[in-house]
Amino acid sequence: MARQIVEVMTAILHWILDNLYIINIVFAIAVVFFQRKSPKEVWAWLLLMYFIPIVGFILYMVVNQDMYKRHMFQIKEIEDKLNASIRKLEERIQKEKRKLLPDELKEYANLVHYNMDTTGSVYSDDNTVEIYTDGNAKFDRLIEEIDKAEKFIHIEYYIIKKDELFARIREHLIEKVKQGVEVRILYDSMGCRTMWKKDWKELNRYGIKTGDFFPAALKWLHVRINYRNHRKIVVIDNKVGFVGGFNVGREYISLDPKFGYWRDTHLILHGSSVADLEMRFALDWNYATKENLFLNGEKYFAKNESVSQGNKGMQIITSGPDSKYPQIRDTYLSMMHKARKRIYIQTPYFIPDEPILTALKFAARAGIDVRLMIPCKPDHPFVYWATYSYMGELLEAGAKCYTYENGFIHAKGITVDGKVTCYGTANMDIRSFALNFEVNAVIYDMETARDMEQIFEKDMEHCKEVTWNEYSHRNLWVRIKEQVSRLLSPIM
Secondary structure (H helix, E strand, O other), rough: OOOHHHHHHHHHHHHHOOOOHHHHHHHHHHHHOOOOOHHHHHHHHHHHHOOOHHEEEHHHHOOOOOHHHHHHHHHHHHHHHHHHHHHHHHHHHHHOOOOOOOHHHHHHHHHHHHHHHHHOOEEEEEEEEEEEEEHHHHHHHHHHHHHHOOOOEEEEEEEEEOHHHHHHHHHHHHHHOOOOEEEEEOOOOOOEEEOOHHHHHHHHHHEEEEEEEEOEEEEOOOOOOEEOOOOOOEEOOOOOEEEEEEEEEHHHOOOOOOOOOOEEEEEEEEHHHHHHHHHHHHHHHHHHHHHHHHHHHHHHHOOOOOOOOOOOOEEEEOOOOOOOOHHHHHHHHHHHHOHHHHHHEOOOOOOOOOHOOOOHHHHHHHOOOEEEEEEEHHHHHHHHHHHHHHHHHHHHHEEEEEEEEOOOEEEEEEEEEEEEOEEOOOEEEEEHHOEEOOOOOOOEEEEHHHHHHHHHHHHHHEEEEOOOOHEEEEEOHHHHHHHHHHHHHHHH
């Protein structure tokens, strides 16, 4: 019997090898005609299939197929069902605010309207913003706010690692559950590979509710590997919200020698924007667990009058493969087009699509001070060298580019003209624009924008400026790594 099986398998293998050319053509036709993708992305996959026949198509099926996209649109269906509730919240906020934007920011009114009209991103002007750039300070503050919780703690992170940082947070969460506080943790299993099912079940035994945004078929097998919930949100009692780049892991508090000091940006918010973060969490939680938090709207979404309100204008914007419009990418693009003096960008991954790259090159050639800051070391080699390649185009156009030398920079955002800033979880790359579930805060406030610019300029003290002359004389090995990575960039 075993011999017969071996003979059959051998015959199949010989048939595949004899017909490899025809099989690859059939697979190529499937790639070209059965899904609508950009020409650059199609050519990248066709090249991969040409150099690695059959294996390339298997990778395409696993990594790039939209087999789950119809299922993911259930999020949109939930949003439609909840539309009436959302609109009521919008109307309340609209009645409370006196004017849309201050006079000095009127040129951004159409951006506010775009975000409101396309995806219902509510504008509010009663917010306070605190900027944290150090992981230890951020997590100290998070635990401090956890300890103050009276009703609920909602946590959503892409990465949660089973290490000393989460162990510390975990103990405080368990204590709050004992006090009667509701605790929910939403995670992405792709990003939480160091956590096992037994770890989540243990949390459940303590009374902490957990949800897996996209469960893996097996521990290390993700059929939907290309889609990731990259959001980092914490909302406590609808009083305070956290959003930004820090995940939960020891490297984020600078304990991993591979990266050294971890430089990131996280925002701590008070005001109506906190309810907007909670709404995003609730939609994601509903999708992952089927528990509808909107049924108890007064508990989770009621405006907390006891919190002192600020005067910062803000919108919470989100995007993902379930979105009709690439809202975060369009916001970045609009800000670039409105720039008159300067554009400051920080991102660990710079793999822009054509409109973003064209806008930045045009701005640089038009005399606008365009500055890009990226890491000096890779955490993903292919992505890093693709980033380096696109950076070269900006240098050629006259932009200033810097590599952060004091560890690893993971901050993600853009500031324009000292007027408006947009920071959160989205990198300046194609993946963040179209494939990841992301969340950013657009802050229409000159004081906050200038603070961000000052932080950027302070970071420059720890940077090396890469000049066009230096870049144009890079060695052959760097050029090869750039070109290979750039060819693959549409599918990264």
